[in-house]
Amino acid sequence: MGMTMTQKILAAHAGLSEVKAGQLIEANLDLVLGNDITSPVAINEMKKMDNQTVFDKDKIALVMDHFIPNKDIKSAENCKCCRDFAGEHKITNYFDVGEMGIEHALLPEKGLVVAGDAVIGADSHTCTYGALGAFSTGVGSTDMAAGMVTGKAWFKVPSAIRFELVGKPGKWISGKDVILHIIGMIGVDGALYQSMEFTGEGIQYLTMDDRFTICNMAIEAGGKNGIFPVDDLAVAYMKEHSTKEFTIYQADDDAEYEQTYTIDLSQLKPTVSFPHLPENTKTIDEVGEIAIDQVVIGSCTNGRMDDMRAAAQVLKGRKVARGVRCIVIPATQAIYLQSMREGLLETFIEAGAVVSTPTCGPCLGGYMGILAAGERCISTTNRNFVGRMGHVDSEVYLASPAVAAASAVLGRIACPCEL
Numbered sequence: 001m002g003m004t005m006t007q008k009i010l011a012a013h014a015g016l017s018e019v020k021a022g023q024l025i026e027a028n029l030d031l032v033l034g035n036d037i038t039s040p041v042a043i044n045e046m047k048k049m050d051n052q053t054v055f056d057k058d059k060i061a062l063v064m065d066h067f068i069p070n071k072d073i074k075s076a077e078n079c080k081c082c083r084d085f086a087g088e089h090k091i092t093n094y095f096d097v098g099e100m101g102i103e104h105a106l107l108p109e110k111g112l113v114v115a116g117d118a119v120i121g122a123d124s125h126t127c128t129y130g131a132l133g134a135f136s137t138g139v140g141s142t143d144m145a146a147g148m149v150t151g152k153a154w155f156k157v158p159s160a161i162r163f164e165l166v167g168k169p170g171k172w173i174s175g176k177d178v179i180l181h182i183i184g185m186i187g188v189d190g191a192l193y194q195s196m197e198f199t200g201e202g203i204q205y206l207t208m209d210d211r212f213t214i215c216n217m218a219i220e221a222g223g224k225n226g227i228f229p230v231d232d233l234a235v236a237y238m239k240e241h242s243t244k245e246f247t248i249y250q251a252d253d254d255a256e257y258e259q260t261y262t263i264d265l266s267q268l269k270p271t272v273s274f275p276h277l278p279e280n281t282k283t284i285d286e287v288g289e290i291a292i293d294q295v296v297i298g299s300c301t302n303g304r305m306d307d308m309r310a311a312a313q314v315l316k317g318r319k320v321a322r323g324v325r326c327i328v329i330p331a332t333q334a335i336y337l338q339s340m341r342e343g344l345l346e347t348f349i350e351a352g353a354v355v356s357t358p359t360c361g362p363c364l365g366g367y368m369g370i371l372a373a374g375e376r377c378i379s380t381t382n383r384n385f386v387g388r389m390g391h392v393d394s395e396v397y398l399a400s401p402a403v404a405a406a407s408a409v410l411g412r413i414a415c416p417c418e419l
Helices: 005-014 039-046 073-088 103-109 124-132 141-150 175-186 201-205 208-221 232-241 305-315 333-341 344-351 401-410
Strands: 024-028 031-035 060-063 093-095 118-121 135-138 152-156 159-166 194-199 225-227 259-264 271-273 281-283 294-297 325-328 376-379 395-398
Touching: 005 024, 005 118, 005 135, 005 194, 005 225, 031 039, 031 103, 031 141, 039 073, 039 141, 060 073, 060 103, 073 093, 103 124, 103 208, 103 232, 103 333, 118 124, 118 141, 124 135, 124 208, 124 225, 124 232, 135 225, 141 152, 159 175, 159 201, 175 208, 175 259, 175 271, 175 281, 194 208, 208 225, 208 232, 208 305, 294 305, 294 401, 305 333, 305 344, 305 401, 325 344, 333 344, 376 401
Parallel strands: 031 060, 031 118, 060 093, 118 135, 159 194, 159 259, 194 225, 294 325, 294 376, 376 395
Antiparallel strands: 024 152, 271 281, 271 395
8 A cells, every 4th residue: 555645754754665554653853843832841851851962953943933022021031941042052943033933934934844854843733834745743842852852753653634626716715715614624623643635736726825824724623734745836935945955755646545525626715713613614604793803814824925915905995993903913024024015014004903023922812912801803813712812701713814804894704805
């Protein structure tokens, strides 16, 4: 029996000619990632080990993004812990104020992940990098500590689900709508510890930003990872951003999949995830009248250039509804700067939105947009659990940047086609 893309990457990193689903392997790592919340835990665990030296100072990335700039004393202490550790071990890829960005947007932009890599990160949305044809997955801080020291990680080889994407998406349909549709279809545990492998001629209509968004939310379906085949668009992206050598793996024709789903992109409608699980989806025509208090456009899911442009296209020449707070968060400094050069920041501010420095901020209920009891937010983030963005009696609705921007204008969850 042949191997899937993910299985081929894991086999190569384990030094094996082949692997099978369920097999336990030890794989060499190309990158170990941590942020300002998870890294201090890993650093403290590393201090308990006999060997307290990192395996490769160039293959560790520490990104200060969740509470940056520091919101309080605790967050400042966490970042100081990371900063001191990076200095002590001469970590090459340490990103702090001035160089920061939301980790899963920043690492591909910096060229630190390419096709064929095996990456772990102490953050569940590390699965984002499958858009480039890499195997990437989230781990706990203890596994991060072990990875920083040994450059290795244990994995159970995942089985796979294939998603055959066909057709051309219509206007206002983005990667966010695709993945929300899929999660709504299979549920939050529909791909539990499985590789979500995307194929089909419909991929040609998805931008790299669309693909990053789709892979980012694989974990919201329970997936071990999400992964796309490496086409000309992915190769062009890597050549633009990276000098690293990359390896393209392709699934065997006789690769085994637990299930295969066909998704006709031309039939999709803008999709919204209702509280309090990403699987609780409705198409925009099923939403009804839902007034909102806040809009967040940003995050590791939807804070990239495509997202900024889509939001600005909707907001240009319009005003955020009275009583609605609209917060726009470019995911990296480079995206912030490009948005400024294109006049997008001016559009946001003239519309009555505020623009934040890159940060995870409100996505995890950190800061820069916490909700009070009874408030509703439509957000381009990836989770809408109880209390995710503030008070346990608040509500978070997940949607694309275009839908979020239209909702900001109309003061209720809405489609851009209504404007």
